[in-house]
Amino acid sequence: MSRKIFIIAGEKSGDNYGGILCKELKKLRKDIFIFGIGGNEMEKCGVNLIKNFPFGQMGFTGVLKKIFAYLKFLKKVVKKIREEKPDIVIFIDNPGFNLEVAKRLKGKFKTIYYIPPKIWAHNYKRIEILRKYINFVIPIFPFEKEIYKKENIPYRYFGHPFIDLIKDREFKKFNNGKIKIGILPGSRKEEIEYNLPIMKKIVEKLKAKFEFDVLISCSDKNFKKYIEKIFRNFSEFKIIEDLHFLINNSDLILTVSGTVNLEVAYFEKPMIVFYKTSFLNYIFAKLMVKLNMISPVNIIVGEKIIPEYIQFFKIDSVIENAIELVKKGKLYEKEMLCFKKLKEILKEKGVSKNIAKFIIENVERIH
Known part of the structure; x- marks a missing residue:
C-alpha cells in the first residue's frame, strides 16, 4: 500500500533537512x-x-509585517491536509507556523515534530502544545532527550542532521598566498540587511592591520545584487555559491548565528558569531530568550568559547579577536579544542537515513 506524507519546512535550514x-x-x-x-x-x-x-x-516584526499572508496561507495548508488525508504529517522546525497548523488539525492526523521548538531557550509552555497535538518528537540536540523523557512525551534521538549536509570531497584552493576571510551573512533578507553592513565595517578596519581577500557566501541572485551594492567600494571580494568551498578556503569566518556554525566547526575553521536585528526584535528576543549564548556550538558544548557579538558591541573588540584567530593565538587553540569536543558529542552518522527508516517502519505504530 502506497504512503502519503505531508512535510512542512518553512525556513532555509528546514528545507535543507527536509530535502x-x-x-x-x-x-x-x-x-x-x-x-x-x-x-x-x-x-x-x-x-x-x-x-x-x-x-x-x-523575528517578531518580520512576521507581523506579513501576518495576513501567513494567516491566509495557514488556512490553505490546513485545508490541503484535510483534503489529501496523509498517513502522517511531519513538521520541521519553524514553530510559529507549524504549531498553529498542528492545533488546527486537532489531533485528527498522525504527527511527528522533527527539530522541535527550542523550548529550553524560550517559551517552555509550548511543551503542552506538543503534548496535546504531536504524537512523536525527533529532537536534534543531545540535551533535549532529558526534557522529553521528563515530560513523558514519546521521542527518539538520532543525532544532529547537519552532518548529512556535508559531502566527502576534495576542495580546490585559492593559491594567491593571501589570507582569506569568509563572511556568512545569513539566508534571509532581514538577516543580511542587518548583519552584512557591520561585517563590512569589521573587514574594512582589519584591512589596516593586514592584507586579505574577502569571500562572501550567497546563492540567491537577489541577495547578490545587495551584497555587490554594499561592497561596491571594497577591493578584493568574491561572492561564492558553494558554502563548503568558501569555509574550506577561509582562514577566519565571520558568521551569523545558526546551524551553519556547526558546519564551520566541522571543518575546524576559526569563527566569530554575530546576531543583529531590528531594535524591536532585539528587545522582544531579550525578554523571551533565557540563554546567555546564541551559537549552537557554544550551546552544545555548554561553554562560551566562540566569541559572540549581539546587537550592540564595540568593533575594536571584534578586531582583537579576529587578529588573534588569524595569528593562531590562545583563542584559536580554544576554538580548535571546542570543535573536537563538539565532534565527539555529535558523532552520529547517517542521521537522516535513520530517521527515514524509523518513519517508514513506524507509521502504523505512531498514535
Missing part, C-alpha cells in the same frame, strides 16, 4: 507520495509543493 529526509524516504519506498511546504531542496527531491509560503521572515 535530505525526502531523498532518504524515497530510497526506502518507491511508491511514496510526499507533498507539503518547502523550498528548492525539497522540490529537487520531487516533493509536490504548495507554493507562495511567506518564507524567511526574521
Whole structure:
C-alpha cells in the first residue's frame, strides 16, 4: 500500500533537512507520495509543493509585517491536509507556523515534530502544545532527550542532521598566498540587511592591520545584487555559491548565528558569531530568550568559547579577536579544542537515513 506524507519546512535550514529526509524516504519506498511546504531542496527531491509560503521572515516584526499572508496561507495548508488525508504529517522546525497548523488539525492526523521548538531557550509552555497535538518528537540536540523523557512525551534521538549536509570531497584552493576571510551573512533578507553592513565595517578596519581577500557566501541572485551594492567600494571580494568551498578556503569566518556554525566547526575553521536585528526584535528576543549564548556550538558544548557579538558591541573588540584567530593565538587553540569536543558529542552518522527508516517502519505504530 502506497504512503502519503505531508512535510512542512518553512525556513532555509528546514528545507535543507527536509530535502535530505525526502531523498532518504524515497530510497526506502518507491511508491511514496510526499507533498507539503518547502523550498528548492525539497522540490529537487520531487516533493509536490504548495507554493507562495511567506518564507524567511526574521523575528517578531518580520512576521507581523506579513501576518495576513501567513494567516491566509495557514488556512490553505490546513485545508490541503484535510483534503489529501496523509498517513502522517511531519513538521520541521519553524514553530510559529507549524504549531498553529498542528492545533488546527486537532489531533485528527498522525504527527511527528522533527527539530522541535527550542523550548529550553524560550517559551517552555509550548511543551503542552506538543503534548496535546504531536504524537512523536525527533529532537536534534543531545540535551533535549532529558526534557522529553521528563515530560513523558514519546521521542527518539538520532543525532544532529547537519552532518548529512556535508559531502566527502576534495576542495580546490585559492593559491594567491593571501589570507582569506569568509563572511556568512545569513539566508534571509532581514538577516543580511542587518548583519552584512557591520561585517563590512569589521573587514574594512582589519584591512589596516593586514592584507586579505574577502569571500562572501550567497546563492540567491537577489541577495547578490545587495551584497555587490554594499561592497561596491571594497577591493578584493568574491561572492561564492558553494558554502563548503568558501569555509574550506577561509582562514577566519565571520558568521551569523545558526546551524551553519556547526558546519564551520566541522571543518575546524576559526569563527566569530554575530546576531543583529531590528531594535524591536532585539528587545522582544531579550525578554523571551533565557540563554546567555546564541551559537549552537557554544550551546552544545555548554561553554562560551566562540566569541559572540549581539546587537550592540564595540568593533575594536571584534578586531582583537579576529587578529588573534588569524595569528593562531590562545583563542584559536580554544576554538580548535571546542570543535573536537563538539565532534565527539555529535558523532552520529547517517542521521537522516535513520530517521527515514524509523518513519517508514513506524507509521502504523505512531498514535
